[in-house]
Amino acid sequence: MQPxxxxxxxxxxxxxxxxxxxxxxxxRLPSPSMRKNTMERLAILGALHEEIADLxxxxxxxxxxxxxxxxxxxxxxxxxxxCVIALSRIGKVAAAAxxxxxxxxxxxxxxxxxxxxxxxxxxVEVGDVVVxxxxxxxxxxxxxxxxxxxxxxxxxxxxxxxxxxxxRLLDSAGDFVRGRAIEGAARAQARVHGGLIATGDVxxxxxxxxxxxxxxxxxALCVEMxxxxxxxxxxxxxxxxxxxxxxxxxxxxxxxxxFTAFLENVARVYTAGILAPLLKARAL
Ligand code: ADE
Numbered sequence: 308m309q310p311x312x313x314x315x316x317x318x319x320x321x322x323x324x325x326x327x328x329x330x331x332x333x334x335r336l337p338s339p340s341m342r343k344n345t346m347e348r349l350a351i352l353g354a355l356h357e358e359i360a361d362l363x364x365x366x367x368x369x370x371x372x373x374x375x376x377x378x379x380x381x382x383x384x385x386x387x388x389x390c391v392i393a394l395s396r397i398g399k400v401a402a403a404a405x406x407x408x409x410x411x412x413x414x415x416x417x418x419x420x421x422x423x424x425x426x427x428x429x430x431v432e433v434g435d436v437v438v439x440x441x442x443x444x445x446x447x448x449x450x451x452x453x454x455x456x457x458x459x460x461x462x463x464x465x466x467x468x469x470x471x472x473x474x475r476l477l478d479s480a481g482d483f484v485r486g487r488a489i490e491g492a493a494r495a496q497a498r499v500h501g502g503l504i505a506t507g508d509v510x511x512x513x514x515x516x517x518x519x520x521x522x523x524x525x526x527a528l529c530v531e532m533x534x535x536x537x538x539x540x541x542x543x544x545x546x547x548x549x550x551x552x553x554x555x556x557x558x559x560x561x562x563x564x565x566f567t568a569f570l571e572n573v574a575r576v577y578t579a580g581i582l583a584p585l586l587k588a589r590a591l
Contacts (some may be wrong), residue, residue, distance in 0.1 A: 348382075348389045349591055350409040350418040353578070354397045354533050357570045358422040361579035362392055375408055382413065386586040391415060395533060398508050399444070402533035406540040417472060418548040419591070420537050421578045423569060424504065424529035425511050425558030427521050432554060433565060434487075434497040436480040436577070437528045438473050439504040439550035441465040442535035445520060445527070446507035458539060465503070466538035469547035475590050476551050476581065477501050483580045502528045504550055506535035510566075511558035520558075530558055553577045 353359035363381055370383025381392045391413045395405035402420070409415045426432060443465045447456050456464045477499055484497040505527040511517050520530060534550040541548040555569035556562035585591045 348391060348413060348415045350406075350413065350415040351385075351390060351392045351582070352395045352402070352405055352409070352418065352420045352533075352537065353422045354395050354402070355422065355570060355574075356394055357574050358578055359392055359394060359575075361575040362582065365579065365583070366390070366392065373412075375412060376404060378405060378408070380408065380413065386583060388586045388589060388591060390586075395420075395537075398532050399506065399536035400508075402536040403540050406537040410540070410544050410546055415546065417469065417591075418537060418541050418546060419472070419476075419551065419582075420534055420548070421551045421582070422531065422533070422553075423555040423566060423574055424531035424552035425517070425556045425562055425566075426529050426554045427505065427517060427524075427558060428500075428502075428526075428528045430498075431500055431528050432494055432498070433556060433569070434484075434494075434573075435554045436484060436497065436499045436581070437504060437552045437554065438477045438480060438499070438501045439468045439534060439538075439552075440473060440501050441467045442504045442506055442538045442550060443524075443527075444507060444535045444539075445505040445524060445530070446509060461539070461543075463542075466535060466542045468538065468549045472547060472549040472591065473501065475585055476549055479581045479585050480551070482584070483577070500528050502526060504528060504534050504552065505530045506532060506538075508532060510562070512560065512562040514559040517558040529554060551578070551581060 351362060365385060366381060367384045370381050373380045378393055391409055393405055395402045406418060443456055447458060449459045453459045480499040484499060487497055503526050505524055511530050529552055531552055538548055556565035
């Protein structure tokens with residue numbers, strides 16, 4: 308006679324809800340105490356090597372590298388703060404996969420995504436810094452089943468970043484850009500903006516595309532390819548997050564050239580220059 312099939316009771320995960328202590332046969336979820344003990348690690352993610360290179364170089368000796376799902380996760384301390392730093396690679400799937408891994412495998416308590424973006428808003432120029440107040444996926448469109456840009460079955464269009472983390476990044480970015488002239492930039496002095504970031508699996512490199520995005524999302528400051536995907540994963544897991552972007556191009560015909568030059572010469576300096584004072588002050 309066949310033994311009766313074992314019934315697994317699945318608990319629904321809700322942000323901030325940890326359920327009852329798992330019993331045998333139940334799907335295992337992290338208990339509050341288990342999460343509390345591991346609350347201290349910060350994840351810093353970037354899509355390209357240059358965007359995180361100076362951070363990796365600055366990690367304190369003794370960092371360990373864990374290879375998971377074709378990615379290297381550098382675990383150690385950065386200017387005294389316990390961190391895991393990883394290269395996500397480009398695009399929404401890559402960012403979502405990487406965010407899931409740092410949350411599940413390394414139990415991080417907060418995630419910062421850093422890198423470059425194309426300026427969309429007329430006030431946002433090459434050399435400026437944008438810190439996300441919220442993020443959305445500009446290429447999500449499941450109409451007529453759901454509203455335009457709505458994440459199906461989640462009932463959300465925008466994901467709000469953590470207010471405290473974002474404010475600290477904004478302030479540090481302000482200190483960093485003050486008095487800093489960017490070669491080839493439209494203005495003598497770079498600016499720092501806080502607001503909406505639009506994410507999609509598209510490198511926007513035609514003025515018409517950028518104009519269409521601007522018309523559809525007039526409050527979007529810049530466009531990039533990872534932030535809102537990471538934000539969705541963090542939101543679903545109840546993990547605070549922030550996104551820091553340096554404007555490398557204006558998402559037009561010159562985007563490829565501007566992006567490449569910026570990536571090689573400026574990206575790493577900005578990221579480390581903005582994060583270092585905060586990490587040294589244990590403010591992230
Ligand atoms: N990241 C930097 N520049 C970008 C652009 N023009 N489009 C999408 N992502 C970007």
